[in-house]
Structures are given as structure tokens and as C-alpha cells.
Amino acid sequence: MRRPVLVRRDRPVRGGQPLAFAVGLVVALLVGAVLLMAAGHEPMSVYQRMFEKSLGDSNAWSLTLNRAVPLGLAGLAVAVAGSMGLWNIGAEGQILAGAMGAAWVARIGGTWPGPMLLTGMLVGAIVGGALLALVPAVARARIGVNEIITTLMLNEIALRLLQWLIHGPWKDPASFNFPLTPMLPDQAHLPMLFGRAHYGVLIAGAVILVFGVAASRTAWGYELRIAGSSADTARYAGISLKRKILTVLLLSGGVAGLAGGVELSGTADRLTEGISNGFGYAGIIVAALALLRPSGVAVVALLFGAVQVGGQSIQIIGVPASVSTILQAFILFGAIGAGVFVRYSVRLIQMGVDASGEGEEAT
Amino acid sequence: MTQTAAVELVDIWKRFPGVVANAGAHLRIDRGTVHAVLGENGAGKSTLMNVLSGVYRPDEGEVRLDGVLHRFHTPADALTAGIGMVHQEFRLVPSFTVAENVVLGAAERILRRQDVEARVDELARRFGLATEPDRPVWQLSMGERQRVEILKALWRDARILILDEPTAVLTPNEANELGGVLRHMADDGRSVIFISHKLHEVTGFCDVATVLRGGETVAASLPVAGTDAATLAGLMVGSTSLAGERPPARAPGEVRLAVSGLCALGDRGLPAVHDINLEVRSGEIVGIAGVAGNGQRELVQVLAGLRSATDGTVDLGGKDVTTDPPRRRFGSGLCYIPEDRLGVGLAPRLSVVENAVLRSYAQHRRGPFLLEASMTAHCQDLVDRFGVRTGPLGDPVAGLSGGNLQRLLVGRELGSGPGVVVAAQPTRGLDVQGVKAIQDLLVAERDTGTAVLLISEDLDELLTLSDRLLVMHQGRILAEFDPRNSERSIIGEAMAGHLPEEGAA
Numbered sequence: 001m002r003r004p005v006l007v008r009r010d011r012p013v014r015g016g017q018p019l020a021f022a023v024g025l026v027v028a029l030l031v032g033a034v035l036l037m038a039a040g041h042e043p044m045s046v047y048q049r050m051f052e053k054s055l056g057d058s059n060a061w062s063l064t065l066n067r068a069v070p071l072g073l074a075g076l077a078v079a080v081a082g083s084m085g086l087w088n089i090g091a092e093g094q095i096l097a098g099a100m101g102a103a104w105v106a107r108i109g110g111t112w113p114g115p116m117l118l119t120g121m122l123v124g125a126i127v128g129g130a131l132l133a134l135v136p137a138v139a140r141a142r143i144g145v146n147e148i149i150t151t152l153m154l155n156e157i158a159l160r161l162l163q164w165l166i167h168g169p170w171k172d173p174a175s176f177n178f179p180l181t182p183m184l185p186d187q188a189h190l191p192m193l194f195g196r197a198h199y200g201v202l203i204a205g206a207v208i209l210v211f212g213v214a215a216s217r218t219a220w221g222y223e224l225r226i227a228g229s230s231a232d233t234a235r236y237a238g239i240s241l242k243r244k245i246l247t248v249l250l251l252s253g254g255v256a257g258l259a260g261g262v263e264l265s266g267t268a269d270r271l272t273e274g275i276s277n278g279f280g281y282a283g284i285i286v287a288a289l290a291l292l293r294p295s296g297v298a299v300v301a302l303l304f305g306a307v308q309v310g311g312q313s314i315q316i317i318g319v320p321a322s323v324s325t326i327l328q329a330f331i332l333f334g335a336i337g338a339g340v341f342v343r344y345s346v347r348l349i350q351m352g353v354d355a356s357g358e359g360e361e362a363t
Numbered sequence: 364m365t366q367t368a369a370v371e372l373v374d375i376w377k378r379f380p381g382v383v384a385n386a387g388a389h390l391r392i393d394r395g396t397v398h399a400v401l402g403e404n405g406a407g408k409s410t411l412m413n414v415l416s417g418v419y420r421p422d423e424g425e426v427r428l429d430g431v432l433h434r435f436h437t438p439a440d441a442l443t444a445g446i447g448m449v450h451q452e453f454r455l456v457p458s459f460t461v462a463e464n465v466v467l468g469a470a471e472r473i474l475r476r477q478d479v480e481a482r483v484d485e486l487a488r489r490f491g492l493a494t495e496p497d498r499p500v501w502q503l504s505m506g507e508r509q510r511v512e513i514l515k516a517l518w519r520d521a522r523i524l525i526l527d528e529p530t531a532v533l534t535p536n537e538a539n540e541l542g543g544v545l546r547h548m549a550d551d552g553r554s555v556i557f558i559s560h561k562l563h564e565v566t567g568f569c570d571v572a573t574v575l576r577g578g579e580t581v582a583a584s585l586p587v588a589g590t591d592a593a594t595l596a597g598l599m600v601g602s603t604s605l606a607g608e609r610p611p612a613r614a615p616g617e618v619r620l621a622v623s624g625l626c627a628l629g630d631r632g633l634p635a636v637h638d639i640n641l642e643v644r645s646g647e648i649v650g651i652a653g654v655a656g657n658g659q660r661e662l663v664q665v666l667a668g669l670r671s672a673t674d675g676t677v678d679l680g681g682k683d684v685t686t687d688p689p690r691r692r693f694g695s696g697l698c699y700i701p702e703d704r705l706g707v708g709l710a711p712r713l714s715v716v717e718n719a720v721l722r723s724y725a726q727h728r729r730g731p732f733l734l735e736a737s738m739t740a741h742c743q744d745l746v747d748r749f750g751v752r753t754g755p756l757g758d759p760v761a762g763l764s765g766g767n768l769q770r771l772l773v774g775r776e777l778g779s780g781p782g783v784v785v786a787a788q789p790t791r792g793l794d795v796q797g798v799k800a801i802q803d804l805l806v807a808e809r810d811t812g813t814a815v816l817l818i819s820e821d822l823d824e825l826l827t828l829s830d831r832l833l834v835m836h837q838g839r840i841l842a843e844f845d846p847r848n849s850e851r852s853i854i855g856e857a858m859a860g861h862l863p864e865e866g867a868a
């Protein structure tokens with residue numbers, strides 16, 4: 001009798017992660033096709049429509065890019081913390097905090113000229129997100145409180161704060177009692193790039209680029225890698241872990257906050273409860289699939305943007321939008337499942353006989 | 364063969380990349396005995412026990428239980444065959460009760476809480492393991508948690524119990540109680556394997572002892588009754604007289620490292636280093652000998668700035684560095700070769716280049732940016748000078764063999780031209796060539812006038828390399844020896860805590 005056993009490879013398969021990602025995509029499309037057929041739809045035509053509406057022409061691209069902006073920034077936020085072995089599960093709350101920060105600047109600066117107001121809003125967004133991350137950052141750096149728990153719990157607090165603001169002090173007097181803030185002033189909207197794509201695309205691209213360069217080429221990024229690889233090695237080399245934890249979590253919060261600010265001034269006309277749309281949680285998936293690399297974050301965010309935009313487009317032909325959520329989940333499952341084989345190979349082990357030296361590669 | 368042994372390990376070989384952990388080890392354990400397995404760190408005890416408990420498969424050799432040949436593929440196979448292991452790190456669910464932990468994974472389908480608790484209680488009483496079956500584990504002391512681990516093994520009716528350094532987490536009183544429990548189990552016809560390097564416990568609790576050294580069995584089933592601690596210590600550290608040529612000594616120069624009245628706490632907040640005074644001069648190697656766990660590790664960490672001193676001072680080239688962080692000490696000329704190569708001295712997932720510049724990356728920057736070319740050149744220089752065999756320099760350092768990892772680490776530290784080297788277990792786990800290479804590097808460094816403090820558990824190494832030899836026991840420096848004309852049996856006694864008459868401290 002033989003049984004399969006996972007054996008760790010000496011080194012990961014080169015280029016394995018993009019391959020695993022592609023496998024995940026194929027798995028997701030196949031499973032999705034089965035689900036679509038079960039629901040009485042023609043999978044190929046649904047997929048074709050999804051593709052056309054997300055990547056088919058420049059208008060479709062503009063929608064996908066807009067979607068990729070908050071996904072990419074949230075993914076970057078998670079990845080920056082993750083490169084040091086910290087898990088910021090609070091990007092969702094930090095996005096809300098960032099949106100609140102930007103909305104507050106828009107309230108007090110409603111008469112400012114456009115460039116000044118927009119800069120103020122984005123700074124407000126970064127500060128808002130960083131402020132929400134401050135508590136977990138200090139608690140982790142000072143007394144070692146697990147940041148996963150604290151950042152996650154603050155999501156709820158940020159949401160309640162936002163609900164209180166839009167039901168209470170920030171409610172639009174002309175909204176007939178709907179929980180809405182007043183419309184943003186015209187000059188508070190980010191300028192358009194092409195189609196419906198706004199300048200947030202450039203902002204997100206630039207931020208991801210800066211972090212990518214900082215992480216791979218600077219002494220700061222080097223220290224971050226050391227600290228992420230082994231805390232003891234960092235201590236040995238004289239790198240202050242406390243300071244690194246603090247700066248990294250604040251930066252992570254700030255980047256997520258920026259996503260909220262860009263989303264508010266780019267695609268929304270006012271602050272609402274649904275301003276984030278789960279981007280913070282999707283960001284965790286984006287970062288995980290990108291193996292916490294900024295360049296990977298950009299690619300994965302773009303793909304997830306396309307899947308989400310495509311998913312919305314098929315509602316018109318009667319397919320529930322949750323199809324896109326299911327597809328995203330299966331991409332994650334498939335890619336993580338395939339990712340195992342990047343680091344492990346399968347061997348069949350003969351039972352009852354010592355297995356050293358025999359067994360077949362069957363990846 | 365007069366009586367079939369409960370356990371027989373015959374000619375066990377286990378090789379890991381760059382290391383032979385077991386080289387033909389033997390072990391024979393009779394029913395109803397408490398059997399000590401002794402050896403220094405790296406002697407192959409853990410590997411041998413992992414072979415017995417099914418964690419590792421041996422490259423060669425046989426595992427026999429009651430004379431029957433067994434081949435374990437998983438720890439579960441060994442458990443089924445009656446082998447229970449109590450690991451150093453407990454594997455308990457903190458929020459479960461004692462009884463729940465004991466029966467976890469080994470219970471009938473339907474359980475009544477009171478029944479299970481009564482049965483666990485009964486089992487515990489039978490073996491003198493005082494415990495409260497309905498208490499959650501998180502409320503228990505380390506000693507109580509260990510009793511739960513032992514109960515788990517007994518519940519599964521283990522006939523052979525392996526305890527891996529069981530007293531490391533216990534207070535002296537708890538350790539004595541454990542001794543009584545082990546006796547109970549032996550009297551019940553079970554066999555207990557007691558892994559330790561605390562000699563007084565071995566002489567106190569155990570019937571027979573097997574000593575491993577360098578992966579081989581150097582003394583099999585020695586009756587403890589007729590053996591004293593010093594003999595065991597001598598066997599552990601080896602008895603070959605002067606394994607290597609002593610390099611010619613130099614006349615030592617000025618004091619480079621001076622430690623006075625140094626005290627520090629261990630990981631559990633108990634005093635681990637007491638009132639240490641020592642000096643290391645330019646051009647000499649001072650060795651520190653001692654059985655593992657006698658404060659050497661903590662002393663070294665205090666010197667490196669990774670653990671704070673509770674009292675006393677550390678002077679580096681005439682400058683008080685007692686409160687300086689690690690980087691400033693390095694800047695003052697202290698380099699440190701830590702005991703844990705991967706994980707402290709080197710970051711395993713980062714590349715060879717990234718690890719090579721760990722101490723010097725600040726010199727390879729322009730503004731905020733690191734200069735890739737300059738770092739690679741520095742790394743290539745180290746690799747060439749210290750003969751590190753590597754693949755591409757951009758590959759993770761974890762792919763290097765043990766000997767090459769250590770060459771890279773030692774090269775990086777020595778390459779900075781330090782005034783003082785603190786080397787903790789620099790050759791542990793290396794193969795013969797690797798050991799020789801590292802020892803030669805340390806001697807060459809001394810010959811350039813560097814002060815070297817060498818901490819090792821290998822007495823041969825210390826006798827060969829040191830110009831002066833200090834023995835540490837229970838956090839204190841117990842004695843100083845001249846390695847050129849000291850008998851190893853006397854040093855062995857000092858390591859076991861017996862003060863020699865003529866040795867001056």
C-alpha cells in the first residue's frame with residue numbers, strides 16, 4: 001500500500017507564485033462555470049460579458065482602474081505591515097477613518113480652492129487612518145498586544161463612529177432624514193484622467209511605487225526585512241523593533257486611510273455608511289495573493305478590480321453579483337492551494353518499508 | 364541475550380545536511396527501570412529519541428520493542444506501539460480541563476464528565492501524580508502541566524515514557540516530586556527514559572545511564588549506583604587526551620574586556636548569572652566551560668547587550684558599555700558569534716548578501732538608498748576570504764550548509780576587525796572540517812591581538828584553544844584552570860559543582 005506525503009522542497013519553484021495564481025484563476029472559473037450552469041446560465045456568455053465590461057474597452061478599463069485603487073491601497077497597507085510579520089486586519093476601519101478625516105476637511109474647507117482642499121482632504125485621510133492604527137501600534141510596540149485582535153476590533157468602532165456622524169452631527173439637513181452627509185463641494189472631487197478614471201489611479205500607483213522602491217532599495221526597507229524575518233536577528237543587529245512596529249503600523253493605517261480619502265473624493269459624492277464596500281477585507285486577500293510584495297499588490301488589485309466590475313455588469317442579465325464574490329473566494333482558494341506545491345512536492349510512500357531514497361515525484 | 368529488552372535501538376544512523384546527528388548509536392532499556400540518556404547539546408540525544416518516537420526515520424539501524432522489529436512512519440505509529448513522549452514544550456489546550464486534555468484524541472465516543480474525571484483521578488493517584496481533573500490547564504503551574512502530559516501518556520497506556528529534559532521547567536521541589544513519580548512508573552513495570560544533563564538528578568532518580576557523545580554511544584547502560592557524577596561528566600565531555608595540537612600561545616597584552624560583579628536574570632525571571640568577574644586580554648583566548656544551563660547563555664547575552672544586567676559592569680577597552688545597546692557595542696569593537704546561527708546571527712529567509720551586510724549596511728548607503736553593487740562586492744569579499752561555499756549570492760541563506768553558514772557568520776563578525784570576540788558554541792553541530800576551520804579562524808584572530816572569549820560545551824575544544832579556562836556552575840565562575848596542565852577529571856568535577864582543592868577561583 002502507498003500513501004502520499006508532502007515533502008518540503010529544497011527551494012520554492014521559480015516563478016511559482018504567478019503560476020499558482022493562474023491555477024487559482026482557472027479553478028475559480030471552472031467552479032464558477034458549474035455554479036452558473038446550475039443556476040441556468042450559459043457560463044461562456046456570462047464570462048464574455050464580464051470580460052468585455054471590465055477590460056473590453058477604455059471605458060471598461062477606467063471602471064476597473066477606479067476599483068483597483070482602493071483595493072491596491074488597502075492591499076498595500078496590509079502588505080507593508082505583513083512584511084514585518086504584523087497583520088493589520090483593520091484596513092477596513094482605517095479606510096472609514098480616512099474617509100471621515102477627508103470629509104471633515106471638506107466640511108471646514110468647503111470654500112477653499114480645489115488643489116488646497118484636495119491636498120487637505122488627502123492629508124486628513126492619511127491622518128485619520130493612522131490615528132485609528134495608533135492604538136494597536138502603541139499597544140503592540142509597548143506591551144506586545146496582538147495587533148490582529150486590536151485592529152479587527154477597531155473596525156467596528158470606526159463603523160459605529162461613522163454611523164453616529166451621518167445619523168447625527170454631520171447629517172444633511174436637506175436629506176429628508178436619510179443618514180447622509182451633504183454633497184461634497186464641486187472642487188472636492190479628484191480631476192478625471194480618462195473615461196471615468198480619476199486621478200486616484202495615479203495617486204495609488206505612485207504610492208505603491210514609492211513603497212516598492214522603499215521596501216527593496218532603501219536601508220529602511222532592509223531593516224524591515226530583517227525584522228520581519230527574525231526579531232532576534234533584528235535585536236542582534238541593533239534595529240529597534242519598537243520603533244519599527246510603531247512606524248510600520250502607522251504607515252499601514254495611513255495608506256489604508258488614504259484609500260478612504262481617495263474613494264470619497266474620487267468616486268463618491270458624499271460620505272455614506274457604504275463608502276468602503278469591504279475594500280479593507282479584500283485588501284487582506286490581495287496582499288496574501290501578492291505575497292506581500294508591492295509590485296504583486298498592483299497586479300492582483302487590478303485583477304480583483306476587473307472581477308468586481310465584471311461581477312456588477314452581469315447583474316443586468318439576471319446573474320447575482322455574489323457570483324463575483326464567489327469567484328474571488330475561489331481564486332484565493334485555488335491560488336493558496338496551488339501555492340502549497342510551490343514549496344512542497346508530493347511523494348508516494350510505501351507503507352511498511354523504510355522510504356528513504358525511494359518514492360516518486362508526482363507534483 | 365538473557366532477557367529481551369523493552370527497547371533496543373541498534374546501530375542508529377541519522378544524517379542531516381552537514382551534520383551527522385547519530386553515528387551508530389545504541390540504546391538498550393530494560394523493563395521497570397528509569398534510564399538516563401545523557402549527553403551534551405548536539406550529542407544526538409534528541410535525534411535518537413525522535414527516532415524512537417517516530418518523528419524521524421533512521422537512515423540505518425533497527426528499532427526493537429520487546430525483541431520485535433518496528434518501523435515507525437509517524438509519531439502516531441510509535442504511540443500505538445506504546446511509546447509516549449513528554450516534550451519540553453507542553454502540548455496542552457489551556458482552556459480545557461485536566462481531564463479533557465488527558466483524554467483528548469483518545470476517548471470513547473460518548474463520555475460522561477464525572478466518569479472521565481473519576482478515571483483520570485484514579486490513574487493520577489495510582490502513580491502519585493497529584494492533580495485536580497476539573498481544573499482548567501491555564502490555571503496550573505508548570506509542574507502541574509507536566510503531570511498532565513505524563514497522565515496523557517499513561518492514559519494511552521504507554522509502556523515506554525520518554526521525558527525530554529523534564530526538570531528544565533521545574534523548581535527543585537517539583538523536580539524531586541517528579542523523581543518519585545518516575546519510580547512509581549518503573550515499579551509498575553514501565554520503562555522511563557530520562558533525558559537530562561543535570562547530573563545530580565541522574566544520580567538521584569535513575570537506575571542506569573547511557574551516555575552519548577558525537578552521535579555515538581560512549582557508555583551503554585551504566586549502573587548509576589556504582590558511578591559518581593564526575594565520571595558521568597567526564598564521559599559526557601569525552602576522555603580522549605588532547606584531540607588537537609595546541610597552537611603556540613602569545614604573550615597577552617592589555618585588558619580588552621573586563622566584567623565585574625555582573626548579575627543577570629534568566630528567561631523566567633530567576634537569577635541566572637551571579638557576581639561574575641573576568642578579564643580577557645589582547646591576544647588571549649579565555650574559555651568558559653560548564654554543563655549547559657549554568658548561566659553561560661545568559662552571560663553571553665548580557666555581554667552582547669541582548670539582556671540587561673541587574674548589577675555589575677561590563678568594560679570594553681576601558682569604556683563602560685554596561686547600558687549600551689548592541690549596535691553601539693559593535694561600534695566599540697565587540698563582535699559576537701551567537702549560539703543560534705539561524706534566527707539570531709543570520710536571518711534565514713534573507714539572501715546571502717543581505718546577511719553579509721547585517722553589521723555594515725549603514726556603510727553601503729547613499730541617502731536613504733542602499734548601494735546594491737557595493738553590498739554585493741562586500742559579500743563577495745567575505746565569501747572569498749573565509750571560503751564560504753554558496754550558490755548565487757541572492758539566494759536565501761538558509762540553503763547553505765551548517766559549516767558554510769558559520770563561516771559566513773564568523774567571517775562577517777571577524778571581518779570588521781574587532782577588538783573583542785565573544786563566541787558562543789561556535790563549532791556546535793558542525794562536521795569535522797567545519798570545526799577545524801572555525802577554530803583556526805579564532806586562533807588566527809587571537810594571533811592578531813584580538814581578545815577572545817570562547818564559550819563551549821566541548822571540553823576538548825576548550826583545552827585545545829584556551830589560554831585560560833574558567834568553569835561556570837549555577838551562574839557563578841567556580842574555578843580557573845590552566846589548560847596546559849590540568850586534569851580533565853578535575854575540570855569535570857568542577858563542572859559537576861565540586862570545587863577542586865587546588866584550583867583558585
